[in-house]
Amino acid sequence: MGVETWLLLATVAVLTWLYSRWRHSYWSSKGVPSPPGLPFIGHFHKSFFINNRLWESFQENYTKFYHSSMYGLYEFFSPVLVIWDADIMRHILVKDSESFIDRRDFNMKTGQERDEIMAEMLTLKTGAEWKGLRAIMTPTFTSGKIKSMFPLVCDKADALVKFAMKEAVENPHVEMKKHFGRFTMDTIASCAFGIECNSMVDNDEFTRKVEAFFTPNILGLIKGLCFGFMPRLFKLLGLSLNPPEVDFFADVVQQAVAARKVGQRRGDFLDLMLEARDSSDDPSSKHVLTDRTLVAQSVLFLAAGYETTASLMAFSSFLLAKNKDQQHRLRDELQQMVAEHGDITYQAIMEAKLLDACLQGDNINSFQIIFKK
Ligand code: HEM
Structure with a gap:
């Protein structure tokens, strides 16, 4: 040259x-x-x-x-x-x-069905469309609904404790973050969709797919870069931004929807979505909900609650393990709660002030506040 x-x-x-x-x-x-x-x-x-x-x-x-x-x-x-x-x-x-009101614009429209589903998620919607969808999903979290889910959460929590105790006897190190993740996934699947998976006991397909979905890999990074810098080449190669696990979740949700058609309604998240979809054919309905939108919100629901809740539990337990005094204070509060209410009940959890402080807001800061007392 x-x-x-x-x-x-x-x-x-x-x-x-x-x-x-x-x-x-x-x-x-x-x-x-x-x-x-x-x-x-x-x-x-x-x-x-x-x-x-x-x-x-x-x-x-x-x-x-x-x-x-x-x-x-x-x-x-x-x-x-x-x-x-x-x-x-x-x-x-x-x-x-x-x-x-609007979140950042993740342009996921690559033309691939998997990406089209993900682009329909609430977190990617803007303005009035977001408000309409959000209004459909919000009733899932009313205190009445959460109260009715409480026994299901307790079942999964019991399974987690049983499993962790067994693991602690057999292994010197127990990977609690992973188990918290499995607990979270089992709970959401049970409460929102009526799907029973015992991922702590069986390392089933559901669990493996969820874990693979949440494990970012270098290929994903390269694809993200390619989409960001060379979107035309990305489309030409027929690539997808989302991992193949999305297809699996979409299948699971579609099966759960089919089961509801013949089975009983439970008044859960999936039922709320199905009611909204069915009423969206009514010309007076404000919301238009397609099957794809329904699947997208369901995948979002599984994804949004999984890593977030598991991380909160992992951080909180780690800090409690490091701070024995506070662990004992919390244990006392919970024992007193069981003595007063006869069991761990929804109402008792709502009244547990120290537990709330341990989990509230900025995890580290809330602990610093308590520990400095
Ligand atoms: C400690 C646990 C959790 C934390 C820290 C957390 C945190 C968040 C945050 C920061 C957002 C806003 C994201 C954004 O604006 O882009 C969000 C949205 C959302 N979360 Fe959670 N989350 C938790 C648990 C859950 C659970 C258990 C579920 C459902 C089973 C859930 C469902 C959702 C949904 C559907 C949205 C979207 C809301 C919207 O766009 O209007 N989250 N979460």
Whole structure:
């Protein structure tokens, strides 16, 4: 290659690097601090994998930027603001929520059925469409409904305790995060869909698919990058952004829907969705719900409650294991609760103040508050 070609390449490289720097100067121009990121990619590589590194990076930045009340990240060139100040949160989530009603636009429309299903999820909907769908799903969480689910949750919790005790006898180390995940999945499947899977006992197909779905892999990252940078090539290759497990979940939901047609209604999440779908044929209905939308919300329901609840349980148990005094305080509260109510009841859980403090809000902070007393 001649000198001119090298010079041209070097100029292009410098210009693209400068462009990236300019796009990554958004937060500094607003006076918001930002941790160092990579050119073009920003901090996306840190947030893609949901693993210990992700939590460590959040913890590290939270400590580093604590006094600024916020910090900025970049997912490629898109600015992302991380906040923890309760007043700012109140503005975003309550007072000025109309201005923040929409989530980020994850363009999942690749033409593949799997991605089309995922694109129908509530979390990807905006404006009036989101409000309509949300109105259908919200009644799943009324206190009456949660109360009626309570015995099902207790059954799964008993199974978890039994299984963990057995594991503790047989193994020096018990992978509790994994078991919490299985407990969560069994509970949601039972409460929302009437599907009974004993994933703690049988390492069945359902469990394996769920675990595979939540384990990000390098192929997923490459596909995400390809979709972000070369969407045409992505479509040409017929690739999908979502793993094949989505097809499995869609099948499971479709089977559960078919079973409801012939079986009894339970007044659960699936029934609420089916009623909304059936009434959406009525011209006076405000909501239009297709089969695809129904499957999408069901997959979302399984996914949304799984990792979140399992992480909360894992973090809380870890901190309780490290802080024996607080563990004893909590144990006392729960024993007193059983003595008063005769058992662990819904009402008793609602009244358990220390338990609530242990699980409430920012997990680490709520613990710091209790432990400093
Ligand atoms: C400790 C446990 C949980 C935590 C920390 C948690 C956290 C969150 C967060 C932060 C969001 C907002 C996401 C966004 O705006 O993009 C969300 C949404 C959602 N979560 Fe949870 N979640 C938990 C448990 C559950 C459970 C058990 C279910 C259902 C079985 C569930 C169902 C949903 C649904 C359907 C949405 C979407 C709501 C909407 O877009 O309007 N979550 N959750």
